[in-house]
Amino acid sequence: MGSPFIFIILAIIAIAAALGMLLSRNAxxxxxxxxxxxxxxxxxxxxxxAPFISMVQVTVYAGAIVVLFLFVIMLLGxxxxxxxGDEVPLGExxxxxxxxILAIALVGVFLFLIFTEGGGSSGDIPMIDTSPNKxxxxxxxxxxxxxxxxxxxxxxxxxxxxxLGRRKKGEEGDNA
Amino acid sequence: xxxxxxxxxxxxxxxxxxxxxxxxxxxxRNAIIIFMSIELMLNSANLLxxxxxxxxxxxxxxxxxxxxxxxxxxxxxxxLALIVVIFRTRRSINIDEINLLxx
Numbered sequence: 001m002g003s004p005f006i007f008i009i010l011a012i013i014a015i016a017a018a019l020g021m022l023l024s025r026n027a028x029x030x031x032x033x034x035x036x037x038x039x040x041x042x043x044x045x046x047x048x049x050a051p052f053i054s055m056v057q058v059t060v061y062a063g064a065i066v067v068l069f070l071f072v073i074m075l076l077g078x079x080x081x082x083x084x085g086d087e088v089p090l091g092e093x094x095x096x097x098x099x100x101i102l103a104i105a106l107v108g109v110f111l112f113l114i115f116t117e118g119g120g121s122s123g124d125i126p127m128i129d130t131s132p133n134k135x136x137x138x139x140x141x142x143x144x145x146x147x148x149x150x151x152x153x154x155x156x157x158x159x160x161x162x163x164l165g166r167r168k169k170g171e172e173g174d175n176a
Numbered sequence: 177x178x179x180x181x182x183x184x185x186x187x188x189x190x191x192x193x194x195x196x197x198x199x200x201x202x203x204x205r206n207a208i209i210i211f212m213s214i215e216l217m218l219n220s221a222n223l224l225x226x227x228x229x230x231x232x233x234x235x236x237x238x239x240x241x242x243x244x245x246x247x248x249x250x251x252x253x254x255x256l257a258l259i260v261v262i263f264r265t266r267r268s269i270n271i272d273e274i275n276l277l278x279x
Contacts, residue, residue, distance in 0.1 A: 001180065001181045001182070001183070001186070001227070001230055001231065002181045003180075003181065004179070004180070004181050004185075007181045007185055011185075011189045014189065014193060015189075015192055015193065015196070018193055018196040018197070018216055019196065021200070021209075021212055021213075021216065022196055022199065022200045022203065022204070022209075022213070027206060027208055027209060030208075030209055030212055031212065034212050034215065034216070037193075037216065037219070038219065041219055041222070041223055044223055044226070044227075045223075045226050048186075048226045048227055048229070048230040049230050050226045050229065050230070050238050050241075052238075053222075053226060053238055053241050053242075056242070056245060057222075057245070060245050060249060061215070061219070061245070061248075064249065065215065065248070065249060065252050068252060068253065068256055069208065069211070069212065069252070069256070072208065072256045072259060072260060073208055075260065076259075076260065076263050076269065092272075095202075096202075096203055099199055099202035099203050100199065100203075102202070103195045103196075103198060103199040103202075106191075106195050106198070107191060107192055107195045110187075110188075110191040110195075111188055111191065114184050114187050114188060114191075115184060115188075125230065125231060125233060126233050127233075128233045128234075128235060130235060130238060134235060135235065135238060135239065135242075138235050138236070138239050139239055139242070142236075142239075143239055143243075146243060150243060150246045150247070153246070153247065153250055154246065154249075154250055156250075157250035157251075157253050157254050158253075160254050160257070161253050161254055161257040164254070164257040164258060164260075164261050165257050165260065165261070
């Protein structure tokens, strides 16, 4: 499942990008850190014998979704926002401290469980054929109904976005 | 350094990324950044799906990732449309100022 050297370098980049997204004061920088994180995950997919998923990750996530984010950020002119280091009221500061403690506790408990339960085999795991051809057959042989439902979901969200984005009558003079 | 990467490493990385996403939802007050954090959490779950698909030599995990990506794309589109509408009416996307439903 990949060499430890590559794994550690990629993991450091992924975590650093996630932290950058979290701590960045500028929303555009956050979106760009998110692209870095998605790209690193795409490389992980390549390492994990999932080339097609990797390409889908790059086009859909790093492409479409982040472009949508950037588009909305720039549309709203919301680049400069309150960052994580600004003056905040006492109540919110306590809230933040609690959130950080909870996050550390969550990671701690999970890592403890993973590494005490342990025992995943590290031997040679057979490579399976994960070509787009095989994936497509799998999708249309075993997941036809979920596939159709996903199509309906996409149509619903498309209509939903159009309805939400439409300006009501009498609101024409409004900007933004 | 161990000579091979086991499934635990991927579990650990996925959990760290998921927790960073959850912390982002709790820490940030900007609705757009909160959406990005949700994407981060979905991505960590996807990574684990693919890692287990490799570990168990099973293609089903990779197919499920497709569905997660599709739902994430739909969710982002609707969520960002909501943010634009909220910004139009409230002139702000700070979630602390969006309190119209407060009782």
